[in-house]
Each structure stands twice: as C-alpha cells, then as structure tokens.
Amino acid sequence: MFPEYAERASRLPGAVVWTKRAVVGRTGGGAAGLVLPDGCMDLLWTEGRLLVAGPDTTAFRPGPGLRGPWAGVRFRPGAAPALLGVPAHELRNRRVDLADLRPGAEVRRLTERIDAAPDPAVALEELAVRLAASAPPEDPQVRAVVAALAAGRTVAATAEAVGLGARQLHRRSLAAFGYGPKTLARILRLQRALALARRGVPLAETAARTGYADQAHLSRDVRELAGMPVTALLGS
Missing domain, CATH: 1.10.10.60 (Homeodomain-like)
Structure with a gap:
C-alpha cells in the first residue's frame, strides 16, 4: 500500500505529509522504526484509527499495536496545539486517539472517510487543512x-x-x-x-x-x- 517511508511537503505551511508501510516481525534494537524527538506533533492515520502523536522527549519505538501501515501529517513545531485545541504538554510522550480530543461520532465519520479514500494520505492532509482553517491564527x-x-x-x-x-x-x-x-x-x-x-x-x-x-x-x-x-x- 505504501512505500517503506516517503514524505512530501504539505499544503499547510511548514508541514510534511508522510507514509510508512507496516512493520513486519520484530523491530529489534536498531534504528528501524525509531521515531526521534523533533519538536513536532503529528496527526496520524492507520486503518480504523486516527491518532495524535504528542511531542517526544526521547526516541519512540512503535509497539505491536502501532505497526501500521501509516499516513501522517507532521506539523511544524508549535503549530498543532491550536489546531487540536489542547496544550502540547498534555500530550508529551503520548500517542492518543483523536476521539479523546474531539467528539467521538465526528472522529468515527472522519476515520471511515479516510479508510475508504483512494489515497489515505491525501484525505488525512485534507482533514489537517480543514482543522487549520477553523483554528486561531498561529502565534x-x-x-x-x-x-x-x-x-x-x-x-x-x-x-x-x-x-x-x-x-x-x-x-x-x-x-x-x-x-x-x-x-x-x-x-x-x-x-x-x-x-x-x-x-x-x-x-x-x-x-x-x-x-x-x-x-x-x-x-x-x-x-x-x-x-x-x-x-x-x-x-x-
């Protein structure tokens, strides 16, 4: 479905749209699958779920329940809290379901729409653009x-x-x-x-x-x- 890893510039200023295929087998102790701290937050899709990755202070390695495939929108540092309506420190070193931050029925509709999209990464980016359009201006x-x-x-x-x-x-x-x-x-x-x-x-x-x-x-x-x-x- 997706390449091992690919990214491109987003329509949102400073953001990146990325895709990653599923992790197969054990990840071991190397750098494969490792997510390094970068000051950013991500909006994530994997089939049947929408999540938010909070800002990391140490490297994050996805566990068995987070192996993808994935599409993500990585916002530039400081941009995501206004879009999501939650201070960044509340999500530090966490991966949370979007339904924990927004109404569950809305998130279910969005998830189903992205699941059914020909290109989930494009559909996820469209969601991020809509969130940005209704958010307060960036400070x-x-x-x-x-x-x-x-x-x-x-x-x-x-x-x-x-x-x-x-x-x-x-x-x-x-x-x-x-x-x-x-x-x-x-x-x-x-x-x-x-x-x-x-x-x-x-x-x-x-x-x-x-x-x-x-x-x-x-x-x-x-x-x-x-x-x-x-x-x-x-x-x-």
Whole structure:
C-alpha cells in the first residue's frame, strides 16, 4: 500500500505529509522504526484509527499495536496545539486517539472517510487543512522562538529577542511545544547535527558546527535522546 517511508511537503505551511508501510516481525534494537524527538506533533492515520502523536522527549519505538501501515501529517513545531485545541504538554510522550480530543461520532465519520479514500494520505492532509482553517491564527511569537532556537541562539537571547521574560517563555513553550525552551533547543540542535552527519560531515566537525562542546558531548546527547550510540543510529 505504501512505500517503506516517503514524505512530501504539505499544503499547510511548514508541514510534511508522510507514509510508512507496516512493520513486519520484530523491530529489534536498531534504528528501524525509531521515531526521534523533533519538536513536532503529528496527526496520524492507520486503518480504523486516527491518532495524535504528542511531542517526544526521547526516541519512540512503535509497539505491536502501532505497526501500521501509516499516513501522517507532521506539523511544524508549535503549530498543532491550536489546531487540536489542547496544550502540547498534555500530550508529551503520548500517542492518543483523536476521539479523546474531539467528539467521538465526528472522529468515527472522519476515520471511515479516510479508510475508504483512494489515497489515505491525501484525505488525512485534507482533514489537517480543514482543522487549520477553523483554528486561531498561529502565534508569531511561537514562530520566532522556534526560528531563534533552531539558529542556535541561547534561551536567554531568544527570550530577549521575542520580548518575553524567562518564566513567560517557559509557560508559552510548554503550551506550544510540550516542554521548556531548553529541551526544545537541545532537540533542534540534535536534528541539525544528525542532518549534517547524514550528509557525511565528520562527527567532530558536526559537533563544532552545531554548538556542542566536542564530539563526546554530541555522542552523549544522541545516546540520551535516541537511546543508542550515534554510530549505531547513523549506520542503521
């Protein structure tokens, strides 16, 4: 039904539509099937179910009941809470049925419609577009926080740049991203480092270019956030 994994840009700004075929057999301890923290939340479909993936603080490995096939819409950091009407921290490190967040009869109709669609990923994206159309406008301060932290600015510099005090920034971050700005900065830095390393940049240079103290610091962060050594993650 779906390729092993594929993604494309969504009609929603900054979002990604992705598909993944079912996991067959044991996933083992490698990186196959592993979902790394990325600061994002996803709207998910698998046959007969619509779910929401909350923001992760550590790597997530789907269990036997979550093996797909899957279609998903991954929203950019901070965008999903307004669409779903729930603060991100309430969904941190969780996968919940959409029916827990919206009326059950509505979700059953939506699920049946996507189940019957020729391309469930297209139908799921259409649902996300409709949710976005009826949601409050995205907070420009939230966008500015993500941009600053993704560029490697410190939390203090980010707070000053967006005009928020430290406590205000922390509260806004919990609601928008599911965790505080320090955690978000760490996750975004990890994603920048992995993108460089996957392009073949040596780990020592990757660490230096992404703000780690040294390669050992990068390796510790990967192990803590991904649950495995950086060489195993990149080699899988």
